[in-house]
Amino acid sequence: MNERTILLVEDNADDELLTLRALKKNNVQNSLVVARDGVQALDYVFGTGAYAGRDVTVLPGLVLLDLKLPKIDGLEVLRRIRADERTRRMPVTVLTSSKEEQDVIKSYDLGANSYIRKPVDFTQFTEAVRQLGMYWLMLNEVSP
């Protein structure tokens, strides 16, 4: 594992905790920033609002994006990330409860790198997170 930050966009505190637990169980030790709504997520990515002044050239190694979010929803967050030249190639994985067809299609249309549905079974959830971390943070070569 390396120093790349994981941005977890998750409004549900339980899910946040379970995700952290799953990451931890899989020995993913990258720094983790949690944004609890769409605004916070965009502020972090673009160095605005609460994150004004952050060095935006340092992009998260992976964004785990929930779709159903307060203020600005996940799809809109994704759209804005992809609309910006700086973040256009940043890996974004949708991690959400729904597997509604419309969500999946829209996510990919907007440029999501992958779409993961959170399983109810925590064992499966842990496995999913493990594979996610493995792939995106270790196997995947990021765009220069």
Added chain:
Amino acid sequence: MPGLSARAFFANSQEVERSFGWLSAVAVATLASLSLFGWTLGRFDAPHSIALTTSSAALFLVLVFLLGRLLYRIMAARVRAEEALSDSDERFRLFVEGMHEYAIILLDREGRVASWNTGAERVKGYKSAEIVGRSFSVFYPPDEVAAGRPAMELKLAAEQGHWEGEGWRVRADGTRFWCRVLITALKDDTGRLRGFSKLTRDITEGKSAEDALLKAGALQRAIFDSANFSSIATDAKGIIQIFNVGAERMLGYTAAEVMNQITPAEISDPQEVIARAQALSLECGTEITPGFEALVFKASRGIEDIYELTYVRKDGTRFPAVVSVTALRDAQGSIIGYLLIGTDNTARKQAEEALLKAGALQRAIFDSANFSSIATDAKGIIQIFNVGAERMLGYTAAEVMNQITPAEISDPQEIIARAAALSLERGTTINPGFEALVFKASRGIEDIYELTYVRKDGTRFPAVVSVTALRDAQGSIIGYLLIGTDNTARKQADDALRKNEAQLQTIIENLDEGVVVSALDGKLLHSNHAVRELHGYVNPDESRRHLSEFAETFELSGIDGTHLAKDQWPLARILRGERLRGVEVRIRRIQTDWHRVFSYGGTLVQDAGGQPLMAVLTISDITERRQAADVIRQLNTDLERRVIERTTQLQTANNELEAFSYSVSHDLRAPLRSLDGFSQALLEDYADKLDAEGQNYLARIRAGSQRMGLLIDDLLNLSRVSRGEMTRDLVNLSKMANEVADEMRASAPERAAEFVIAHGLVAETDPRLLRIVLTNLFGNAWKFTAKQPSARIEFGVSDEDGEKAYFLRDNGAGFDPAYSSKLFGVFQRLHEGVDFPGTGIGLATVQRIVQRQGGRVWAEGKVDEGATFHFTL
């Protein structure tokens, strides 16, 4: 009885009394025949008939007496016959020779001339030496010889004892003469035929007298003297010899002015005479001079000739005439003059009608085949029967002349009816016979009527007959002229027209649609039954008024209620030349609550030249239709509004459902993850603080959470298959089934299971939804065969009442058929979850999909005997 008086005969018989032998008998028989013959001839000689009858009776008695005596003599003095023969021969010869009026000829059995008297020489023109020994057939015209008449007459005489008749004979010089002939068979006492006596008398003069009687007789004179016919007789060169009163009246000349002065050509239109001469020259191929010759050329060649000619009156005015030309011939057939009979075509009372009729008449006369002229005497006996009559009626003139009246060639029923009608009309009894045909004409009334003629062969034809009384100079009726035209074609046309009109009338009268016919000034000429019904007329007269009078009764307005002034009424618009169609108008009876909605149509009717003749207006009551249309329009509006409402509601409901599903999908599962996730965290992090029971509880919480997660997923699936859009593609079911089967195998590779999947199954369906069906059904089969040592799952197609039904058969746990209806309900499970895990939503999803595609699904099975699921698409 010229030349043979009773006294003379008696004197001759005195001679015969002293004679013997069969020749004497022949002489007597001949004389007796002769006297009878003479009496027969007397029929034509009316002034002598009484005297003849008297003398004939006397002769007959004498004859009987003589014959009796002769028989006696013949029998008693037979022995003396031989010696007296030469003497009696000579006497007989002298007697016969003396008969100058008669050709008395003896013929042998073969008809050869055996003896010849001076009478024969005189009558027939042969000398005895020339003719004796030749066949008597030389006396007959060639056509009669060819027809076998001479032989036939001899045969008849031989069979019947005698033959008597009239006919043409030919003299030695080739001229013909009309004669009366008596041939008597001569037989000896054994009855053997010995020969014939032939007695011939030239009655040409009698015949001529008969003809003359007809031709120059009262009938002819009547025509001659009729003021309605111009009769002009000329000599052979055309110089007028007779110029009757009709001619005087028509042409304005007195007879004295023209007789022996001019020819008819000089009172004819010169241009027409020239034109006629040219036409005839062309037609006949010989030069005809444009003068009198042109008028009579055809007649001079024996051709019946009737033509139109314009006569020029003395005062220079002209009139069209129809002229019939006849050549007048002497006994030898030489033309001695011409008779031109003309009728004035302008002399008609009603000029227009007359012109039309005269035109038709002229044509008919010209084409004599279409024109029958029958002249009768005063009693109706036919005297003239022209070629047209012969053609139309099928009789020859000879068959009817002097024989019958026109009534006998007319439909008897019509004559009876005509007589009855006339009797009623005239207030006097008219006999149903010839009188009925000419009664009006006999009273001086111009009479043209329709009559059905009956042909010789019994067939009939309708004729139009014009009857004219023929009168002598004193005005007494001496006959009638019936001019008839074959009316068949017109009659048929009339009948057809009448039938058409009647049909049309009936149709119009029975139409539900009102039909009004109006004059161009708005006066209503005709309206049918429907018009009266539509307007609620009580009195039929109400419908026959002028358009303007309707305004007193009715008020018209447009559909929108705007008042229509009279000049905007439909009929008024049609009269101005508009063509209307479906003009809807509200009509109200003034001061009543009667009101209807009418639809008007119509147009002006024009003649062939485009001149308007009348207006036709059609009316239909569309009140109910209009009301119904209003109701329907209202219903449609309501329905549309309701559909919009419902659609909106449905849309809202759908949106809500969508949002609900979305929300369920997102939010309902999160708490389950918390339950499961933190239970797991407890188990992992605090296992040492929980005893076995505590751990078991946590395990149950996790199982419950996961099961609920499955339930939520399946319900969302079910909801999704109900909502999502459907496509239709050609889907390879066999391939899809194999893929699903592979998934099953992959999920539990350790299981011994056999999939039997039919090849080549293709269906038109939604591939995504069908995959859900197959996944559910295969999943079902896979699940319920889990406890079979060797599972067998078969997918194929069968025929169910002509419908393709796919089936999935397994040899698994099966089910109790009593509950088969519950299989497809949501959350319906027939097995304990412990034995076969499941949510009870899969088959409900299958059913939803199949039903959405218009198919059906059903299941068969028994406990422990497997199950078969069928579905159609």
